[in-house]
Amino acid sequence: MAKDASFICTACGATHAKWSGQCDACGAWNTIKENEAISTGPGPRVTRGSALTLTDLATTEAPPARTHAGVDELDRVLGGGLVAASAILVGGDPGIGKSTLLLQAAARFARGGLKVIYITGEESAGQVQMRAQRLGLTESPVKLAAATDLRDILTTLETEKPDLAIIDSIQTVWSDTVSSAPGSVTQVRAAAHELTSFAKRRGMACIMVGHVTKEGTIAGPRVVEHMVDTVLYFEGDRGHPFRILRAHKNRFGPADEIGVFEMTGRGLAEVKNPSALFLAERGAATPGSAVFAGIEGTRPLLCEIQALVSPAPAGQARRSVVGWDGGRLAMILAVLEARAGVAFAGLDVYLNVAGGLRISEPAADLAVAAALLSAREDTALPESAVLFGEISLSGALRPVAQSEMRLKEAKKLGFTTAIIPPVPSRRARMSTGTPADRAALPEVREMHDLAGFVEALFGTEPGRTQVPSDQD
Structure with a gap:
């Protein structure tokens, strides 16, 4: 023995x-x-430890109970509402509006019957109270405290037993059991682990705020993403009033879902129809402008893609992109030259997604190519046309998912023409559909390859500016 x-x-x-x-x-x-x-x-x-209780795959559990915030855009990103005993991380650049959004959400949850505690480590309690007064939230029954000691925070949560705790921010919380300085990777990881474990044990929802630079180098969200159930990132340009709340990870709902907000003097206001908002400032048709029908999460979203092409000093051509992938732009320019005979050598190329939106899906390839060609030829595209489709390296145009949803959103906003790759499934549905079904979609012009697309919109020779009108 x-x-x-x-x-x-x-x-x-x-x-x-x-x-x-x-x-x-x-x-x-x-x-x-x-x-x-x-x-x-x-x-x-x-x-040896204790044996685990095993179940089979056929065993089902009831879906988790959710509490609605009363902010539709936030509930959408959370997957339908706040889940008890869940840990949520909200990341984003400093000053983007995370604290404002969470204070508004805390007030809504508290008015809905939840016991909410808001713990700030970056500001004093008086500063948060001033923000609440500016936002008109002083009557909401939210409990407030300013603290950074993890031991004090956990003791308070154990005593008060709230339904929701908001920690703003995780970088300021420190544990006396860790020798590292507050804000270090070790401290952030330890604090996030303790708060997440406490939330799971006590059935409390916990929202932690974290700051991230453009490079993602500050300790915070990058080291605790795998510990939490949901990761939300707040995106946006301070020069624009729009803010995008995007779900990068969600164990209780779809990932890549977005909520759209507008920054106002009274805080963040939710945007019910983001497509109309992103296109609100779009005036008459101008060269270099194309409307893209995209999908963000489960909703269609229309936005304007802008391009500018101008002569460059010899050997110093620039490629500048805002809101899209720079590598993808280089590929589109190469395919245009190799497969369609349209060269951009010696030209500066600038590409921008209007409104501060960031697009990642390859379905934007065709709209980007159209904007580039329109800017190069100094010819406007039809004002009532939308575009979407993926461009392959061979120059072929490939269909993308959820084409019908994109087309319905375009028709809803008054667009009468859609330029897209061939979609066999859509043809089959249209051949058997009713006249009302066909009337709900814009007129579709199918393009098989990039060379045919360039010829149809700009003529066979580079430099020609023959563009079909909306009536063609």
Whole structure:
């Protein structure tokens, strides 16, 4: 028998230093067994633990109960509302509006019946109260505290037993069991782990705020994303009033869902129809402008893609992109030259997604190519046309997912023409659909390859500016 052997009662789980006939803890007889090691190889001795309760794949659980915030855009990103015993991380650049949004959400949740505690580590309680007064939230029953000591925060949460705790921000929280400075990777990881574990044990929802630079180098969201259930990022340009709340990870709902807000003097206002808002400042048709019908999460979203092409000094051509992938732009320019005979050598190229929106899906390829060609030829595209489609390296145009949803959104906003790749499934539905179904979609012009697209919109020779009118 090993010298460090231990014994455990199979009835109550009590441990004993030696074997005996009766368990001192529960009084049962002949239930004490040796706690044998489950590993006899090199390394420390690993003793047996408690057996896990196993289920099969057919076992189903009821969906988690959710509490609605009363802010439709926030509920959408959360997957339908706030889930109890969940840990949520809200990241974004400093000053983008995270604290404003969460203070508004805390007030809504509190008015809905939840007990909410807002703990700030970056500001004083007076500063948060001033923000609440400016936003008209002073009557909301939100409990407020200013603290950074993790031990004090956990003790307060244990005593108060809130339904929701908001920690603003995780970089300021420190634990006296960790020797690193507050805000370091070790401190942030330790604080996030303790708060997440506490939320799971107590059935409390916990929202943690974290700051991230453009490079993502500040300790915070990048080191705790795998610990939490939901990761939301607040995006936007301070020069624009629009803010995008995007779900990068969500165990209780779809990822890549977005909520759109507008920064006003009274805080963040939710945008019910973001497509109309992003296109509100679009005037008459101008060269270099194309409207893209995209999908963000589960909703269609129309936005304007702007391009500018101008002569460049010899050997110093620039490529500048805002809101899209610069590598993807380089690929589109190469395919235009190799497959359609349209060169951009010696030309500066600037590309921008209007409104501060960031697009990642390849469905924007065709709209980007159209904006570039329109700017190069100094010819406006049809004002009532939308475009979407993926461009392959061979120059072929490939269909994208959810084409019908994109077309319906375009028709709703008054666009009468859609330039897209061929979609066999859409053709089949249209051949069997009713006249009302066909009337709900814009007129579709299908393009098979990039060369045919350039010829149809700008003529066969570079430099020609023959563009079909809306009536063609």
